[in-house]
Amino acid sequence: MKPITIDSPTPRNGKTGALSRLWRTPSLLAGSIMLAVLVLLAVLIPLISPYDPTKQDLSAFLQPPSAEHWLGTDQLGRDLFTRLIYAARTDLTIMVLAEIIPFCVGVFLGMIAGYYGKWLDTVISLITDTFIAFPFYLIVIIVAFASGAGQRGIYITFILVGWIVFARVTRGLTASFRRQEWVASARTLGLPGVRIMLRHILPNVLPQAIVVLMTDMVGLLVAIVTLGYLGIGITPPTPDWGTMIFDGQPFITTAWWLSAVPGFAVVYTGIALSLVGDGLADLWRKK
Amino acid sequence: MMSIQPLLEVEGLSLAAKPGGKILVDTISFTLNKGETLGLVGESGSGKSLTLRAVLGLLPRGVEKVGGAIQSGASSAMVFQDPRGALDPLCPVVKQLTEVVYYRQKLSRKASRAAALELLDRLGLPDSLKHTDRYPSQLSGGQCQRVVIAMALACKPGILLCDEPTTALDVTVQRQIIETISALQKELGFAMVFVTHNLAIAAAMCSKLCVMKEGRIVEQGEARALLQNPQDPYTQMLMNSVLPVPELEGSV
DSSP: OOOOOOOOSSOOOOOOOHHHHHHTOHHHHHHHHHHHHHHHHHHHHHHHOOSOSSOOOGGGTTOOOOSSSTTOBOTTSOBHHHHHHHHHHHHHHHHHHHHHHHHHHHHHHHHHHHHHOHHHHHHHHHHHHHHHHSOHHHHHHHHHHHHOSSHHHHHHHHHHHHHHHHHHHHHHHHHHHHTSHHHHHHHHTTOOHHHIIIIIIHHHHHHHHHHHHHHHHHHHHHHHHHHHHHTSSSOTTSOOHHHHHHHHGGGTTTOTHHHHHHHHHHHHHHHHHHHHHHHHHHHHHHO | OOOOOOSEEEEEEEEEETTTOOEEEEEEEEEEOTTOEEEEEOOTTSSHHHHHHHHHTOOOTTEEEEEEEEEESSOEEEEOSSTTTTSOTTSOHHHHHHHHHHHHHOOOHHHHHHHHHHHHHHTTOOTHHHHSOOOGGGSOHHHHHHHHHHHHHTTOOSEEEEESTTTTSOHHHHHHHHHHHHHHHHHHOOEEEEEESOHHHHHHHOSEEEEEETTEEEEEEEHHHHHHSOOSHHHHHHHHTSOOOOOOTTOO
């Protein structure tokens, strides 16, 4: 039940600064800082590191961590730290770019399905349910194989598969808003359907969709790394965490950090994104 | 004898649930003339709100019209029971009102905003609303209801449909809202269909009453006459269920 208050002349003061709200949501704050550190490193790496991520130096291979090479060198004498951060550039860029189109398409289709219902909803739900019935990685590997290794293949794969999750979430939310009085009210007051969807339902659906986006990005990152590891993702010599883990495998007993460090980087990014997602969910729930 | 055409004429309206076809509203008829207020009273589930929604053309999913006709000579707009629920929680109230003015009165954006602010004034909402963006959650229930009424009036309706507009409100606010609606009706001259289960409000607001029970109108007529001399046993029961105000000890 909503509290009912006496008709007071002055409403309580709401909206406080975005910064103070960020401060009161520790998980969002922690996640944002973790992500910011990573992004900053990725942007500034040409200034930080004197090494080239792809230039080999066979006279200095498999060196342990030192003052010159903070995380040592790999089997081809490339600086591991430099490669790690350049790989973050590759993987994070793909992650964000490969999420944009599916996010927009998914939210759009989900909203239409939820709002208009009827046959449109049936068709869209049928497609999403069919995709859901297949194991995610099965589809990813098949499409990635079919479209060829490299970045293009990853983009095609995720544009084909990625929108499903957003469509499902948005459809459910929109359908529930559709039953609420304010949508009915807006319709009887004569607002056009498109207007109701874009200006009223979209802002209500977006917070949830963005929280889902954050968790979905974690899954996408792991998928990108997995494809790289399996050799059907990013092709060498472009630095990528997946191929780095694979390349370090033969040396796991002597130079374990070659595989462990990129693995840790995946976990770090995953935690950061999850924290941001959780934090945003908390923030919007409180409001 | 020719009489003036009624503003709203409902004849033999029947509504049913879609699967199964359970009858929810059973062949009801009433008419509403210009400037009149018709009250629909009865307990929860008697079909009052459904009737109102049928007049508005807004039947919930799963309910359909199975018989009868609704003839309306004027546009209608609705005031909802839960004012907070009738507003988009993430859109500033002034913006929502402006939007309705923009689409219904076909003014420019700037003129729409001016007209919206004027409506807010007329409904006695504080100036603080105009200067900063206020969201529905920042307004009291009564203020929200005023905004909802303003939005309905922005449609310049010939008939205002009120679906228990005071039930979700505090008692002290109920009276203010009722008085506001009455004053606006005098000023603007719209007709009203007023759904309520509160007989006191019905007696104060309505010129005609329809008593509903289980989807049927059991009794209808002039409000005063009907309440003073109820014929149907259900109406009598409804009236007896109103708790009398106990006489205060020591007071004269």
